[in-house]
Amino acid sequence: MVKNHKERLKEAQSALEKAREQVKDRYRLNYHIMAPANWINDPNGLIQWKGEYHVFYQHHPYDSKGGPIHWGHVKSKDLVYWEHLPIALAPGDEFDKNGCFSGSAVDHDGRLTLIYTGHNVLDEVADTFKKVQCLAESQDGIHFSKWEHNPIISVSPEDSSPHFRDPKVWRFRDKWYMVLGNQTNGLGRVILYNSEDLKNWRYQGVLAQSDGKLGYMFECPDFFELDGKFVLLFSPQGIKPEGDLYQNLYQNGYLTGEFDYETKQFHHGEFIELDKGFDFYAAQSFLDDKGRRIVIGWMNMWESKMPEQEDGWAGALTIPRELKVNSEGFLTMEPIEELQKLRKDRVSISYSTIKGIKRLENIKGDSLEIVAEFDLNEKRTANRFGLNVRCSEDGSEKTLIYFDVEENKMILDRNYSGQGEGGIRKAKLNRIDDNKIKMHFFIDRSSIELFVNNGEIVMTSRIYPDPESKFFEVFSEGGEVKLITLDSWTLDNIWN
Structure with a gap:
C-alpha cells in the first residue's frame, strides 16, 4: 500500500x-x-x-x-x-x-x-x-x-x-x-x-x-x-x-x-x-x-x-x-549584528608588535569569534602576517590564515588542519582602507568563516582538527607587524 x-x-x-x-x-x-x-x-x-x-x-x-x-x-x-x-x-x-x-x-x-x-x-x-x-x-x-x-x-x-x-x-x-x-x-x-x-x-x-x-x-x-x-x-x-x-x-x-x-x-x-x-x-x-x-x-x-x-x-x-x-x-x-548575542568572556590585546610566532595564552577554545586588526604602515617589515587557529599543543596541527603583502592576497591553508580535505585558497584584496587589514573570524568546532575588511573578502571552510587542538597563535614572517587590536569572545552553544 x-x-x-x-x-x-x-x-x-x-x-x-x-x-x-x-x-x-x-x-x-x-x-x-x-x-x-x-x-x-x-x-x-x-x-x-x-x-x-x-x-x-x-x-x-x-x-x-x-x-x-x-x-x-x-x-x-x-x-x-x-x-x-x-x-x-x-x-x-x-x-x-x-x-x-x-x-x-x-x-x-x-x-x-x-x-x-x-x-x-x-x-x-x-x-x-x-x-x-x-x-x-x-x-x-x-x-x-x-x-x-x-x-x-x-x-x-x-x-x-x-x-x-x-x-x-x-x-x-x-x-x-x-x-x-x-x-x-x-x-x-x-x-x-x-x-x-x-x-x-x-x-x-x-x-x-x-x-x-x-x-x-x-x-x-x-x-x-x-x-x-x-x-x-x-x-x-x-x-x-x-x-x-x-x-x-x-x-x-x-x-x-x-x-x-x-x-x-x-x-x-x-x-x-x-x-x-x-x-x-x-x-x-x-x-x-x-x-x-x-x-x-x-x-x-x-x-x-x-x-x-x-x-x-x-x-x-x-x-x-x-x-x-x-x-x-x-x-x-x-x-x-545579532550574532553578538553569542559573545561571552571577552579577551582583548592592544598595540603589540608581532615578530615570529606568538601563542595567545588567554585565548583557547573551539567556538570563538576573533577580530584582529593589523597596521600596514611604513614600520611594517613582515611580508606575511596573520593567525594560526585551532592549533595543537605542539603546533603540528593548525589552520593558517594570513595576508601576503607582496601578492596582496589573503590565504587560507588547511593542509595541517586535521582530518578531511587539505588545500590552499587565495583571494586578492582589491581595496585597503586606512592602511589596515581587519580579519574577523567565526570559528565553530569544524568550521571557519573569515571576513576581511568588512566583507571585501570572505573565505569559508570546514576543518576537522583534533578536539584538543584549541590554541591560537598570531604570527609574522620576514619581519614585524603592528597588531593594533585583537578581541576574542567565546561563543554560546545554541543547541544546549
Whole structure:
C-alpha cells in the first residue's frame, strides 16, 4: 500500500529521532544550522514569516550520505537561536517520487508557501529523469500540504535539457516571478517565468546564459535588487580553474547589472565568486523587515571528504550574512549584528608588535569569534602576517590564515588542519582602507568563516582538527607587524 504524505513524514521523523540518539559530538557545531542527524545540503525557503525566520534545507533523514531528499526545517526569532521543527516535505508522490529538490518560500495570502522541484527517476541505469515544479502550503508554518493539482510547471522549455530545477520566487507589483536553473546544449542558464496566482506560470525567456566559460549547468539561482543594482546569484557547475579562481569543484557567485521588467532583459557584467574559501555553495537570500538582504549558504562542497559522516551526520549551513554593494559595485558579506548575542568572556590585546610566532595564552577554545586588526604602515617589515587557529599543543596541527603583502592576497591553508580535505585558497584584496587589514573570524568546532575588511573578502571552510587542538597563535614572517587590536569572545552553544 502506498503511504500518503503525512505517513511518510511521520516515518521520516521517527527515523530521524532514532538516528539522533546515535550522533557523536566530535565535530558538531555550536551555533550553526545542522540537522539533528544525517545528511543536509542546500538551504531552501529562507523567509521571515509572521515575525519569525524560517530556514529549510535539503535533507536525507535516513542516512548521513545523500539519498531521497526531504525538506528539513528550523525557525528562529532572531537568526541566532534556532529551533528544529518537524520535517516539512517528504518525497513519494506522483510528481516528486524520488526527491523534493531545492526551492524557495513566499507568503501567499497569509499562508507559508513552498515552491520546489519534484525529482522523478525514469531509468536509474540510463540516468534519465524528469523534473517538475511543485507547491506546498501551510497555515501554521509547521505542517505542509502539497497542492492537489501539482505540478505547477510540468514541462521545461522546448530547447531545454531535463536539468530544470531550484525555483526562486518573488513578487513585484501585481505579479509573481520565478527564476530556475537550467541547461541547454550543454551550457548552463537561468530562465524566467511569471504568474498571477503561483499556480499558472508563463515562460518569459532566458535571463542569463553561459558562453562556454561558465560551465554546463546553473544551479540555485536567486534574483533581486540591491542598492540600485540587480543581482543574479547562482551556482555554476563546470567552470575550469583559472589562477586562484574557481578552485572548488563547483562555484557560487553573481552577476550584477540592469534589469527591465517590461522587456525581461538583464544586462550584466562578469561573473564574480562570492566566497573565496573551500565550502560555500547553493547560497540563497531573503529580505527581512529591517530592509536587509540576508544570505545563507551550504557550508560544504560536493565530493569532499566529510569526516562527520562517521559520526552519524553530514553538512551544515553558514552563519547568516548581510549582503551589500560596495563603492566599486562588488558584493560584500558581513556577519549579521545579532550574532553578538553569542559573545561571552571577552579577551582583548592592544598595540603589540608581532615578530615570529606568538601563542595567545588567554585565548583557547573551539567556538570563538576573533577580530584582529593589523597596521600596514611604513614600520611594517613582515611580508606575511596573520593567525594560526585551532592549533595543537605542539603546533603540528593548525589552520593558517594570513595576508601576503607582496601578492596582496589573503590565504587560507588547511593542509595541517586535521582530518578531511587539505588545500590552499587565495583571494586578492582589491581595496585597503586606512592602511589596515581587519580579519574577523567565526570559528565553530569544524568550521571557519573569515571576513576581511568588512566583507571585501570572505573565505569559508570546514576543518576537522583534533578536539584538543584549541590554541591560537598570531604570527609574522620576514619581519614585524603592528597588531593594533585583537578581541576574542567565546561563543554560546545554541543547541544546549
